[in-house]
Amino acid sequence: MAPGSFLKWEQLADDVDDDSEEDGDPDAARRDARTPNDARLADLAGPVIRVEVLREFHVHDPQAVLKAARGAGWEPLPSQSTESDDPQDIVGAVMWLGEADAEIEGADTVTEASQGMRLYTEEGHEVADWSKEAVVADFGAGWRYSAAVRRGEQAKPSTKGKSLDFAALFATEAPHCDDPECEDERCQWRLTPRTADLLYTELCVLADQAYDDSEELGDRTVVPDEYDGHWGVFSYLPKLTFAADLQWRRRFARAADDLASDLERGQWPEPTCTAEELALHLAIRDAADHEVEDDAASDHGRLPTHRDDYDFDMCSEVFSQDTDVLMLYNARFDGIEDPDGETNQHMGIGDLRAEAWFEPFLNVDARDPHRGFRR
Numbered sequence: 466m467a468p469g470s471f472l473k474w475e476q477l478a479d480d481v482d483d484d485s486e487e488d489g490d491p492d493a494a495r496r497d498a499r500t501p502n503d504a505r506l507a508d509l510a511g512p513v514i515r516v517e518v519l520r521e522f523h524v525h526d527p528q529a530v531l532k533a534a535r536g537a538g539w540e541p542l543p544s545q546s547t548e549s550d551d552p553q554d555i556v557g558a559v560m561w562l563g564e565a566d567a568e569i570e571g572a573d574t575v576t577e578a579s580q581g582m583r584l585y586t587e588e589g590h591e592v593a594d595w596s597k598e599a600v601v602a603d604f605g606a607g608w609r610y611s612a613a614v615r616r617g618e619q620a621k622p623s624t625k626g627k628s629l630d631f632a633a634l635f636a637t638e639a640p641h642c643d644d645p646e647c648e649d650e651r652c653q654w655r656l657t658p659r660t661a662d663l664l665y666t667e668l669c670v671l672a673d674q675a676y677d678d679s680e681e682l683g684d685r686t687v688v689p690d691e692y693d694g695h696w697g698v699f700s701y702l703p704k705l706t707f708a709a710d711l712q713w714r715r716r717f718a719r720a721a722d723d724l725a726s727d728l729e730r731g732q733w734p735e736p737t738c739t740a741e742e743l744a745l746h747l748a749i750r751d752a753a754d755h756e757v758e759d760d761a762a763s764d765h766g767r768l769p770t771h772r773d774d775y776d777f778d779m780c781s782e783v784f785s786q787d788t789d790v791l792m793l794y795n796a797r798f799d800g801i802e803d804p805d806g807e808t809n810q811h812m813g814i815g816d817l818r819a820e821a822w823f824e825p826f827l828n829v830d831a832r833d834p835h836r837g838f839r840r
Contacts (some may be wrong), residue, residue, distance in 0.1 A: 505595045506586050513584045513592060517602035521576035522559050522569060529571025551646055578604055580689055628764075629665070631658035634731035637771050654779050657771040661728055662764075663755050664780065668725040668734070668750040674698050675718035676840045684710045702743070703793035705802060706819045715838060716823055720744045722839050734784055738831045738840035740822040743790050746781070753777040786826070789814045 506513055524530055531553060538691035539561040541547075541554035548556070562569045580602070593600045610839075635658045641649035675698045682699065687707040689700045699706070706713075720740040727734045736742040738774060757775070761767065773779070781788075789812075792798040801809050802817035809815075816824070825831035 495783070503594075506584055506590060506592050509592075514580060514581055515584055515593075515600075516581045517604075518579045519576060519602070519604050520563055520578075522563065522572040523575050524559065524572045527553070527555050527572035528557050530555060530562070530569060534561050535569040537562060554608070557629070565788075574576065591620060629662075629663070629729060631662045632768055634658070634728070635661045637773075640772060654776070655771065655781070656733055656780070657774050658768040658772050659765065659770065659774045660752075660776065660780065662768060663752040663757070664734070664748060664777075665725055665728045665774070667687070667751040668721045668728070668744070671698065671744060671748050671751070672718050672721035672725065672839070675714065675721060679711055679714035679718060682711075682714065698747075701747070703790075705793060709819055713819065713822075716740065717744065718840075719836075720823070720836050721748065723836075729806075735829060736785060737825050737832055738823050739790055739817060742785055743822075745784055745793065746788075749777050749778070749780050749784075752780075786828075790817060793817060 500509065518795065534557075539558055542557055544552050547554045559569065559572060562572075568574075584592065591597070635656055637655045637657055639653045641647055641651040644652070647653070678698050687699050689707075698717075699709075702717075709717075717740050720738070721744040724736070724741055724745055726736040734745055736745050757765070792801055792814075798808075800806055801812075802819075803809055804814075804816040805817075809817075
């Protein structure tokens with residue numbers, strides 16, 4: 466306004482939020498005019514995106530968490546305002562520190578997941594402040610639980626219908642000595658019968674689950690935040706595969722079967738394409754999380770023991786040529802799948818686009834293209 470002009474308080478109050486003025490935010494008036502703080506969904510011209518975040522923290526050192534929160538400006542609620550089992554307001558401290566993306570001193574992240582959706586007035590959506598119904602987020606059943614349930618449903622003999630003698634297929638000798646640096650053949654790392662058994666089981670479970678989900682999902686796009694089905698395999702693949710069709714998904718299921726077939730022949734699983742490489746990563750992950758019940762009466766419990774049993778870190782290192790495909794899970798590397806991209810070419814990654822996942826690697830023997838599908 467021109468010098469000497471008068472501004473009535475009512476004019477100011479209409480355009481500027483009191484809290485924003487106190488915070489010294491010069492853009493508050495412009496922002497409030499653009500997005501009124503009391504607007505309904507229908508009042509907003511642009512798209513409205515809802516992001517739901519699930520974070521869980523294991524507080525292994527409560528005092529360290531409380532100290533860090535106080536150092537960041539947090540003040541605990543009065544004891545009468547907190548739950549009876551949380552008099553120090555550790556929940557409030559974690560919530561305060563959890564606002565930032567930095568690690569929390571004294572706590573480890575157990576779960577970190579998020580999902581987003583666009584709100585549409587024609588579908589009855591409303592912004593949370595005006596919503597008649599509670600805003601409820603559904604993150605689905607946990608993948609570890611789902612895998613455990615599937616393992617329970619699929620007892621030996623394996624899902625491929627064969628009872629295998631892993632003790633004979635992967636016979637091992639006792640190590641020559643206890644020296645980890647020993648170069649004697651008997652002291653080299655082995656794929657042991659017990660490790661092979663668990664890995665085979667997880668590959669079969671992965672294949673069966675992928676076949677099941679393929680049939681139900683068909684050619685539809687995977688939308689993780691819409692749980693009209695729980696896609697136990699395909700929702701955990703990189704997002705660039707979400708729009709794949711039925712045939713692509715069946716080929717991914719077959720990729721897990723092909724690796725299981727390597728083990729059936731007493732061979733180490735050797736990925737021959739990107740799909741097999743990721744399938745092997747998933748199977749190794751699930752095998753490492755498998756709770757082994759050492760029951761001497763079970764098929765697994767009767768297998769011989771070895772010092773290399775359940776060394777799945779070594780499985781990842783030995784069986785996979787590289788871990789490039791895992792970069793597809795990191796938003797920092799979006800676009801790295803394109804073989805014409807500068808970063809892709811600089812790192813020598815190759816084509817990681819979904820349509821190229823079944824192209825054979827050049828340094829291995831390709832699978833028989835006429836082998837068909839198990840299901």
